[in-house]
Amino acid sequence: KQEVTQIPAALSVPEGENLVLNCSFTDSAIYNLQWFRQDPGKGLTSLLLIQSSQREQTSGRLNASLDKSSGRSTLYIAASQPGDSATYLCAVTPLETSGSRLTFGEGTQLTVNP
Amino acid sequence: NAGVTQTPKFRILKIGQSMTLQCAQDMNHNYMYWYRQDPGMGLKLIYYSVGAGITDKGEVPNGYNVSRSTTEDFPLRLELAAPSQTSVYFCASSDDLDPDEQYFGPGTRLTVT
Numbered sequence: 001k002q003e004v005t006q007i008p009a010a011l012s013v014p015e016g017e018n019l020v021l022n023c024s025f026t027d028s029a030i031y032n033l034q035w036f037r038q039d040p041g042k043g044l045t046s047l048l049l050i051q052s053s054q055r056e057q058t059s060g061r062l063n064a065s066l067d068k069s070s071g072r073s074t075l076y077i078a079a080s081q082p083g084d085s086a087t088y089l090c091a092v093t094p095l096e097t098s099g100s101r102l103t104f105g106e107g108t109q110l111t112v113n114p
Numbered sequence: 115n116a117g118v119t120q121t122p123k124f125r126i127l128k129i130g131q132s133m134t135l136q137c138a139q140d141m142n143h144n145y146m147y148w149y150r151q152d153p154g155m156g157l158k159l160i161y162y163s164v165g166a167g168i169t170d171k172g173e174v175p176n177g178y179n180v181s182r183s184t185t186e187d188f189p190l191r192l193e194l195a196a197p198s199q200t201s202v203y204f205c206a207s208s209d210d211l212d213p214d215e216q217y218f219g220p221g222t223r224l225t226v227t
Contacts, residue, residue: 004156032214043118043204043218044157089156093214101172102216104156 002027004092006105013080014113021075021108023090028068031093035064035075038087038107047088048075052095080112115140118219120205126225127195135190135222137205145208146188147216148172148180150201157204163188195226 003026013019023033032051036044048057048064050073056065063076073090087109091102121136139146144165149157159172163182177199179191188207192199202223206216 006156009154034214041220043206043220044216045218046215049214091156101159101162102157102214104158106154106156 002030002092002094002103004090004103004105006088006090006108008108009106010109010111012111012113015080015082017080017112019077019080019110021077021088021110023073023075023105025071025073025092025103027094028071029095030068031095033064033066033073033090033092034102035062035073036089036091038089040086044089077110080110082112082114084112085110117141118205118207118217120203120219120222122222123220124223126227127192129195129197129226131195132191132193133195135192135203135205135224137188137190137219138186139188139205139207139217140186141207141209141217142185143207143217144185144210145213145216146182147206147208148178148188148190149204149206150174150199151204151221152201160190160203192224197226200224200226 007022034049035047050057050066061078066073087107089107091104118139147162148160151157158174161180163169202221205219208216
């Protein structure tokens with residue numbers, strides 16, 4: 001059974017700092033991996049999706065990497081801002097799937113202090 | 115487009131009561147999903163549907179039922195509410211061509227006491 005773990009559970013940093021969030025998964029037979037952002041009281045928003053054949057994806061100040069063989073992904077946030085404060089979740093899609101059945105990690109709660 | 119909408123936003127149930135959580139999407143997506151999120155945890159899939167009339171169990175289906183009579187709507191039914199069903203429930207949808215790009219609703223916070 002696929003298990004997804006995120007470390008740390010919570011992170012507090014001063015504004016402007018570069019930071020890395022970690023995600024690990026136990027079964028490397030994945031189709032892709034996604035990073036989501038969740039704001040309090042709201043649903044999830046997809047930030048980056050990395051296909052299993054890719055090594056990384058970038059969007060603005062965000063960069064996500066994927067090392068499928070070691071079962072790890074990182075989300076790098078450059079020059080963090082208070083508006084980046086949210087919970088970040090990673091999720092994997094297994095290879096054998098119908099209807100895109102995502103397995104989520106527990107999330108990292110990020111606070112960026114002004 | 116309204117995207118994915120969920121009602122109600124909040125609900126308190128007594129043990130043994132039943133209720134239906136409503137979910138609708140206006141993007142003509144065939145794929146729809148119900149997740150639950152317990153405090154400090156990730157989302158777990160309850161049920162999903164790949165089209166009208168087709169539903170299947172996810173990871174944690176016990177205590178829930180779903181139906182999909184139209185493309186737009188995917189209600190989730192709790193028949194005999196239990197404290198273990200206290201959670202935040204999210205509905206999501208995605209398109210056939212890109213099923214992994216799921217669009218989420220704002221969630222329903224349910225408390226069973």
